[in-house]
Amino acid sequence: MTPLVRVDAIAAPLMRDNIDTDAIIPSREMKSVSKTGLSGGLFAGWRYRGSSGREPDPAFVLNDPRFAEAEILVTGANFGCGSSREHAVWALAEYGFRVVIASSFSPIFQGNCVRNGVAPVVLPDDVCDILAGLATEGARIAVDLETMTVSAAGQRWSFALEDEPRLMLMEGLDAIELTRKGQARITAFRAADAQARPWVYLEN
């Protein structure tokens, strides 16, 4: 996974609350048993005219040429709610988004972001509105995980991120490798637990 320390980029404003993962990537766009090939389906229901074609709807923000190079998405509350489909993050990442700024996230979606090198940044509603306004005017937004700040147009805001997701994003860590370093501890735990709760440990 590509480490992510600082992103300084154009941002696309999509100010709606409760954008669900069905909207981010409709189920019909998840066509192959794969984590790739999904960016074309990103926001398909809003991005294209009609229900199945690929004719861009010029009213949708991602079809506005000003936001063609956007690497940051600024959005509303409870972003990524609904289905746990990780395809939502795979599609955003493949499209080129490296940061999503929202006033809140669905927890499953937020975890999926971290595991795929996309930084979920939580800022208050009013700040998201300010950033969306600046983004609309074409301002670049800088997101720094080192200092945990977002800056744009001479203003600066701090955000919070837990140690573990921050480290995973900044170092591009693979969680499985990290966990496997403590394999002896897992093995010991399971052996002791199998004595205490034998009914949990099924046999093939």
Place this chain on the structure above:
Amino acid sequence: MTPVASDAPRPPRTLAGAIWETHVVAALDGETDLLAVDRLLLHERTGGVALRSLDDAGRTVAAPAQVFATMDHIVDTFPGRSDDTLMPTGKAFLTAMREGALKHGITLFDLHDPRQGIVHVISPEQGIVLPGLTLACPDSHTCTQGAFGAIAWGIGSTEAEHALATMTLRVERPHDMRITIDGRLGTGVTAKDLALHIIRRLGSGGAKRHIVEFAGAAVRALDMEARMTLCNMATELAAFGAIIAPDETTFAYLAGRPYAPEGEMWDTAVAHWRTLATEDAAPFAVEHRFDAAEVAPMITWGTSPQHGMPLDATVPAFESLDGTTGRADYDRAIAYMDVTPGDRLEGLPVNAAFIGSCTNSRVSDLRRAAAILKGRKVAPGVRAICVPGSTQVKRDAEAEGLDVIFRDAGFEWREAGCSMCFYAGGESFGAQQRVVSSTNRNFESRQGPGTRTHIASPETVAAPAIAGAIADPRRLEPLP
């Protein structure tokens, strides 16, 4: 674990807190624990890709006997179905799931297996979920299974790979919330109505980062299937999970299930399960209290599960929503659903009725719907579909003759699966079609591009199928 002096009193723990503590393999940075996972469930939409990715990384499945897989999300539900699906490319998902399960020694409830069905229906049926367990599945409705006194939560595919490889997950510790429901639900008021009532009050982000313990007399009085319906909808509050303390109702449901312990082991397990309860004075970060008597049959008017209203009320004005929905979202929902603030939903013509999903597709759900359908006919022009949650539910329902009632009324009687709870690219209800559905999500285009979904209990879906318009099951025209 930090040793505790024997005379130091242990602070009182919540049910979820106690189960969590016994599963901590290691405390990681900040609020994150490395948590042991007792059961991992997979389905064909994400299972195949997780197993392939595991293969590509040269990793193996740590404990295949604790992993189960089913075909539910993409598989067709038409009688005589095969690996070919209406969803274009769907077959590849079924094939990948099957190959992955075979290769890694994972038990798969395949297409023609009598144990096949929706993951959150079959896991309880088979006794895979048990009290005190941790259970994860790459599906947001995994919280359903907390009804058994387990910590059960939805994860992404990458996390599923992590659980496959290590039987652990790195999880941020959720906060404890208790929702106590006093009293008793009225006649004709169901767990689905209770869930919609709570979501309307607390909002779709109302339990974010919390594990919700449902407690109180009204919850204790629910049977296991109703408890599952209630816990199922907790993800629509953005909860990490939901949990209900196990009791005699729970043990009676699980006794004799294929993967539940047997004989002496059962007795030992039950003795342990009886200790699983929130201790007096255990601290909750948030507490909510509801009066069951205030809950009415509910239906949604908008495009979020928080957009619920009593069936006999009128579509709310923006001002009455107490800020849970923003102005733009409200206007968008009203326009999308083509409903009018101040008007009743009752009497609004419907195009379809759908009974199914991990929320409301168990035999008790079908029984309640059948009680309304018996002797009546689906209104002309209304497409009515019933999809049992599992092959076992289907067989049980058929043994009681429920299928005959559904078919005689004019319902399609399907094979088990998630079906049209969501649009996967195959079957859909169509644009601007109004559907009353016993499912869990009324998002824009959830059941098909442009489809308008009203979610409700199975009986509140059965009534409009008959009336041809949204109708109160308590006020249907009496049979001749």
